[in-house]
Amino acid sequence: MSNTEDLTISIRTQLNTKFIGHNLYYYPKLTSTMDIAKRKAQEGADEGTVVIADEQTSGRGRLSRTWLSPRGNLALSLILKPSLDKVHQLIMITSLAVVRTIKKVADIEADIKWPNDVLIGGKKVCGILIENEVQHDKIRFAIIGIGINIDLDPLATPEISSIATSLSSESGKEITKDKAVIALLSEIEQLYLESQAGAPIHQEWKRHMGTLGKHIRVKAGESIEQGKAETVTEGGNLILRRADGSTAEIVVGDVTLMRD
Numbered sequence: 001m002s003n004t005e006d007l008t009i010s011i012r013t014q015l016n017t018k019f020i021g022h023n024l025y026y027y028p029k030l031t032s033t034m035d036i037a038k039r040k041a042q043e044g045a046d047e048g049t050v051v052i053a054d055e056q057t058s059g060r061g062r063l064s065r066t067w068l069s070p071r072g073n074l075a076l077s078l079i080l081k082p083s084l085d086k087v088h089q090l091i092m093i094t095s096l097a098v099v100r101t102i103k104k105v106a107d108i109e110a111d112i113k114w115p116n117d118v119l120i121g122g123k124k125v126c127g128i129l130i131e132n133e134v135q136h137d138k139i140r141f142a143i144i145g146i147g148i149n150i151d152l153d154p155l156a157t158p159e160i161s162s163i164a165t166s167l168s169s170e171s172g173k174e175i176t177k178d179k180a181v182i183a184l185l186s187e188i189e190q191l192y193l194e195s196q197a198g199a200p201i202h203q204e205w206k207r208h209m210g211t212l213g214k215h216i217r218v219k220a221g222e223s224i225e226q227g228k229a230e231t232v233t234e235g236g237n238l239i240l241r242r243a244d245g246s247t248a249e250i251v252v253g254d255v256t257l258m259r260d
Contacts (some may be wrong), residue, residue: 003028003054004026004027004028004054007177007178007181007187008024008026009024010178011024011178011181011182011256012024012211013187014178014182015182015186015187017048017185017186017189018189018193019046019047019048019189020048020050020074020078020185020186020188020192021050021181021185022046022048022049023045023046023048023049023050024049024050024052024251025040025049025050025051025052025116026052026053027051027052027053027054028053028054028055028056029055029056029057030051030053030054030055030057030059030075031056032055032056032057033051033052033056033075033076033077033127034055034131034145035083035147035224035245036051036077037049037050037051037077037078037079037143037145038131039169040079040145041079041133041140041141041143041180041214043242044258045079045167045221046229047079047080047081047141048078048079048189049078049079050076050077050078050079050185051076051077051078052074052075052076052181052201053075054075055073055075055246055254056073056075056094067094069193072149072150072151072152072153072166073147073148073150073152074145074146074147074148074149074150074177074180074181075114075145075146076135076142076144076145076146076147076148076181076184077144077145077146078143078146078185078188078193079141079142079143080141080142080144080213081139081141081142081190081198082139082142082195082199083141083196084085084134084137084138084139086195087132087139087142088235088236089195089201089202089236090114090130090142090144090201091116091128091130091236092195092201092205092229093188093191093192093195093201094113094128094130094144094146094206095112095116095118095202095205096183096187096191096205096209097112097184097187097188098118098126098128098203099111099112099118099145099149099186100183100187101119101180101183101187102118102125102126102167102234104183104187105175105179105180105183106167106170106171106173106175107171108120108167108170110125110126110169111208111210112205112210113210113211113255114209114211114229114232114238115236115238115252115253115255116128116129116130118148119210120170121165121170123154123163123165124149124160124163124165125148125149125164125165125166125167125170126146126147126148126149127146127147128144128145128146128147129144129145129208130143130145131143131145131210132147133228134231144188146184148180148184149164149165149166149167149173150164150165150166150167150168150175150177151166151168151169151174151181152164152168152169153166153168153169154166154169160205167180171219174229177183200234200241202232202234202236204229205232209232211229211231211255211257212229212230212231213228213237214228214257214258215227215228215229215241215257215258215259216228216229216255216257216258217256217258218238218250218253218254218255218256219253219256220251220252220254221230221256225240225250225253226240226241226242226243226258227241227243227247228240228241229255230247233249236254237249237250237251238250238253
């Protein structure tokens with residue numbers, strides 16, 4: 001039996017969720033879990049369907065960036081079908097679920113860098129990508145892509161060693177993919193069901209937002225804003241306080257931390 005088959009069986013037998021992960025596709029190697037999940041969603045896959053790959057050859061992140069995804073990473077995409085008025089909470093749900101998962105499996109406190117990265121000690125350990133398909137003012141489906149560095153050795157990948165880390169290297173112990181997947185899917189489902197039922201999750205998300213209080217530069221297209229990250233709104237937007245005292249509400253952008 002292959003390692004992929006062993007992991008699939010381990011996840012399926014231990015996962016205790018209502019619907020997330022009941023349809024699980026685990027591949028040794030893929031171009032992109034996002035592409036496969038999107039195709040399955042377009043073909044009518046059930047909500048909660050999960051696609052995992054040990055290795056991606058064409059992984060992608062936000063803003064059309066390439067996401068390095070060699071072996072040692074967890075590359076996972078999940079199909080959800082939220083209501084239109086709750087779709088903005090998906091980034092909160094996912095990043096919170098990752099923070100909870102890291103605490104559960106590695107006993108490490110992680111921070112969220114607005115809008116979609118999870119950091120340990122200022123280094124990136126997880127990236128999140130969300131793509132929605134809307135039809136007639138209704139979310140047909142949303143694809144959540146999650147890339148977590150599990151047992152990747154950052155020093156073996158020079159191009160990211162100064163800005164990235166992994167759970168195993170930070171915790172000093174082996175973190176297995178099946179345990180990480182089981183914890184992650186369970187946390188996502190709990191938060192997702194609470195969100196769809198109307199429970200507030202914004203405050204917990206805000207408490208884990210490491211960007212707040214920092215001086216930052218935000219680039220959105222050709223626009224650049226600088227100032228202090230003051231707070232985040234219930235809709236997930238970032239409120240930035242400029243040097244002249246005025247504020248800007250940032251809906252989307254790429255954040256760089258600046259030295260105070």
